[in-house]
Each structure stands twice: as structure tokens, then as C-alpha cells.
Amino acid sequence: MREDKKFTGQPVLSQILDVIPSSLINKANRKHLANRYYKRLPLRIHLVSLLYGVLSYCNGLREMCEGLLACEGRLLHLGFDKAPARSTLSDANSKRSYRVFETIYEELLRQYHSFFSDSRLKGLSIRNLKIIDSSTIQLFSEILRGVGRNRLDGGRKKGGIKVHAMMDAFSGVTEFVRMTEAREHDRKFLYHLKLPANSWLVFDKAYTVYHQFAKWSSQQIWFVTRMKDNADYQVTKVMVDNTKKKKAKGVLKEQYITVAVKQSGIVVQRLKLRRVTFKTEEGKVYVFVTNNFTLPASQVAIIYKNRWMIELLFKQIKQNFPLRYFWGESSNAIKMQVYCVLIAQLLMVIIRKKAATKKSFANMITVIRLHLMSYVALLEFIKDTYKAWRKTHNASFAFAT
Numbered sequence: 001m002r003e004d005k006k007f008t009g010q011p012v013l014s015q016i017l018d019v020i021p022s023s024l025i026n027k028a029n030r031k032h033l034a035n036r037y038y039k040r041l042p043l044r045i046h047l048v049s050l051l052y053g054v055l056s057y058c059n060g061l062r063e064m065c066e067g068l069l070a071c072e073g074r075l076l077h078l079g080f081d082k083a084p085a086r087s088t089l090s091d092a093n094s095k096r097s098y099r100v101f102e103t104i105y106e107e108l109l110r111q112y113h114s115f116f117s118d119s120r121l122k123g124l125s126i127r128n129l130k131i132i133d134s135s136t137i138q139l140f141s142e143i144l145r146g147v148g149r150n151r152l153d154g155g156r157k158k159g160g161i162k163v164h165a166m167m168d169a170f171s172g173v174t175e176f177v178r179m180t181e182a183r184e185h186d187r188k189f190l191y192h193l194k195l196p197a198n199s200w201l202v203f204d205k206a207y208t209v210y211h212q213f214a215k216w217s218s219q220q221i222w223f224v225t226r227m228k229d230n231a232d233y234q235v236t237k238v239m240v241d242n243t244k245k246k247k248a249k250g251v252l253k254e255q256y257i258t259v260a261v262k263q264s265g266i267v268v269q270r271l272k273l274r275r276v277t278f279k280t281e282e283g284k285v286y287v288f289v290t291n292n293f294t295l296p297a298s299q300v301a302i303i304y305k306n307r308w309m310i311e312l313l314f315k316q317i318k319q320n321f322p323l324r325y326f327w328g329e330s331s332n333a334i335k336m337q338v339y340c341v342l343i344a345q346l347l348m349v350i351i352r353k354k355a356a357t358k359k360s361f362a363n364m365i366t367v368i369r370l371h372l373m374s375y376v377a378l379l380e381f382i383k384d385t386y387k388a389w390r391k392t393h394n395a396s397f398a399f400a401t
Contacts, residue, residue, distance in 0.1 A: 012371050013052060014077040015378040019347050020047075020108060028103040034096055041092040043100065045080045049089060050101075050327075050337070052078075054344040055365075056372055059325040061086045061093075071373050093333035101339035102177075108343065109173065112350055116171035123302045126295070128196075129169040131307055132203040134189065135314040136160045136182045137323050137338070161334055164189040167310045169202075173349060174313065174342065179335050187212075195221050202307050210261045213291060214271045222292040224303045227275060231289075233257040236272075240297065243277075251297045252285070253277040276300045317345055320365045355382040 010018075025044055029035055034043040041049075053064035068075065068083035075081055084092075138160045160182030165174045178192055186206045195201070201216075201223040208228055216223060227233075240254035254276050261269040276288045278301040288300050317323070321341040326334050352364055355378075359367070364382055371381070380387070 009375060010077050011074055011373045011375055012368060012378050012381070013048075013055065013373060016055070016347055016351065016368075017048060017051070017078065019350055020104070021111065024107045024111060025104065027107060028100050031103055032097055032100045034100045038092055038096045041084055041088050041096075043096070045084065046089075046092050046096065047101070047104065047340075048078050048080070049084055050340040051344055051347075052372070053327065054321055054337075054340050056369055057322050058327075059322055061089050061327050064327070065089060074373055090328060093328040093336055094330045096336075098332050098336040098339060101336050101343065105177075105339050105343050105346065108346055109175065112346075113171075115350065115353070116168075116173055123299075124306070125299065126200050126303070127170075128198065129200045129202065129303065129306065130175070130195070131167045131169050131310040132165070132189065132193075132201060132207060133167075133307070133310045133314070134162050134164045134186050135318070136162045137318075138182075161338070163314075163338060165310065165313075166193065167313060169306055169309060172309065172313070173346065177339075177342065179338060195219075197221065200224070200303065202303050204307065210259055210271055211263065213273070214261050214269055217271065217291045222290065222295075224288055224290045224292075224300055226304065227287045227289040231259070233259045233273075233275070234270075235275075249279045249281060251276060251301075252279050254297045256293075257289075274300075316361055317341060320362055321345065351378065351382065355379045357383045 022044075025047065029043045049064065049068060052058075052068060053061075056064075056067055058064040058067060065083055065086045072081075072083055075083065162180050162182045162184060164178045164180065164186065166176040167174050176193065178189055180188075187209045190207060190209060190212050193201075197220040199221050201221065203223070203225050205226040205228050207225060208231075213223065235255050235257050237256040238253070239256065240251055242248040242252050254274070257273050257275045258270040259273060260267045261271050272291075274290050274293055276290070276297045277285065278288060278297075279285050286301070286304070288304055290300055321344060323338070323341060327337050328334060348361065348365060348368075352359075352361065357364060359382065367382065367385055
């Protein structure tokens, strides 16, 4: 679809799809030869069908195909005239690589990167802050082998897929995603990150890997995390000590420490770190550790406080998109569905920002879901639903990156 295409007379889903340039889909198609190895369902129709399933919260392929079938009179606006059969979609989910949808997500993120907000976070003086975390999606299957425990009734194992993510704190968008078996330890995700100098990372203590911390220190990549309770360290210098002051809050103690970096059980380096003990207004005490020695100690605590943003993102995705049930039993089909959810979430972030609406994310998704095939001007409809509904269909909009 052309980027200057007017939205008059198009259903809401068609207007959402216009956010994705056709050139982007074609690029992913060429990169992975997506239509060469599976010709029964062209890539664009496959993507549109799955996004329909995500946005309408379909729990299975049957719901998705029957929903599209009911909309056959309007499918021309989506780029096809006939709803795909359930068996056709099922085959495509198994045979077409999920990497195609991964590329579409990455290219869409790159296309709109400058569009996302990069305003400063309250109380922070740093830039380029990334938040790392993971979330496990449970499923009863053996498709991802060796996950979970055996069921008492002799059925299949309770397995899961773990979604590891790196989120940009300033835009609120996930920039890098990796999916693994649920049993894989979180810290392995760190080895796949490619970051420029002066990047900042924040993550919980499950990601404590001293040799990776040492590598980042040599590359001037800074991090903030909580220190493990059983951490073995040596104090080399005490910079601040307010622990003896009555009713002390904020930074209680700031220390320079060293920790052992080991290879094959042998200490090869003593890594210099900074340990900050912080007490909140509620009286809770946290111990943070960072490899940056210039940032004010109070800022270390503020950086870690922003880690909750990625937990809210995972919650937002799980509550508003279909990840409770899967549309296929192969690992490929499940990863494809997860990437379609991420694409849909990114589209909603773009549209919400363009509409400049005060609606919550959940409320906006609900409105869109109920009117997915309605002929209304999308941006006006989101901004003022009642006014847009009463308005004639002469309004036109164009998405521009």
C-alpha cells in the first residue's frame, strides 16, 4: 500500500495495516525467500490473517478463519478476496520460517525509530538506557524438549517458552528479542547483545555474570543491577557511610569493591565495582552494584527503579493479546505467533502516539478489537470515539513516518 493512501472507506484493520509499508514486507520476503518455499499462502496474506487473529484475540485458527470468512465482503480492502482455509494457515505456520516475521518486526522498529519518544526520564541525567528481563509463556507440550516437570496424570510435560527482551527505556519499545526453552538461564541472553559504548543497562540479579561485566567495563558499557545476597566481594574503599545516622534515608553507604572473575574455576581478574546501599522512603533497603564510578549514587537507585517498565510491558502484552493458547504445536508456529503479537503491540504504540489519545493502552485495544472491520476514520475514532462514530466517512488520514 502507498504511504499516501487515504483511509476513507477502509475498515480499521486496513488502516492499521497501512502503517506497514509494502516495501518492508517485500524486503523480508526477499531476504528469506518466504514465498518460494510456501506458495499456497503469500506472505502478505499470511501476515494480515495472523494480525487479524491477534487484534481480534482469536484463541485458535478455527476462530480466526471463521472470523475472516464472516468478513469476506470486506477482505478486498485487506488485499485478498477469499478467507484462507484453516489447513492452509496451519501448514503455513509450520512451514514458513518465523524468521520472516522477526525481520518484519525489526524492520518496522527501524522504520519508526525516530518517531518514538526520546524524552528524558524523570530524575535521570543519562541517555541510551536499556532494560533487560524475561517472561515465560506456559504451554502443555513437548515441542520445546526438556522443559518443566512431569504431570501426575501421565500426560505431556508442562513446558514453556521464555521470551528474553531488551527494551529502550525512553521509547518504551522492545528493541531486541530472543526466544528459548523456558529452562534456559536468563544470563545467556547477555551474550547476544550488541551495544555501543556509553550504553546503559539495568536488570535484576539473575543476570549476574562477572566475566560479562568485565567485558562491558572494557567497552565502556555501563550497568546497574542488584547485588546477590551471597556475593563474595572485597571492600577497597568506603566513600559514604550514613548507616549510623538515625532515620537516614536515600544513600546509606557507597563502597568501592572488587569481585573475582573466574575462568574454569581459576581467578583471572579482580573486577572493580561500585556498591551502593539505598533506603527508600518506605524503609526498604536495597543493595545495588554498578561498573560506573562517576554517576551520583542517588542516580543509581533511580536507574534501577525504572526496571519496572519492562515488567509492565510484559503484563501489557499478556493481558491484551492472545498468548494463552497457541495456533500451532511446532516451535516455529509458536515463535511466529509471538512475533505477530510483538508486531501488533508495536503497531498499537505507533497508532496511539499518532492519535495523541488519552485512552489507556488496554482501552484503545478494546475499542479497536470491537470495531476492527468497521468503516471509521481510525485516528479520530481513537481520539474521540463518539464524535468520530457520528461523523460522516469523509475524513481521511495518512500515516507518514
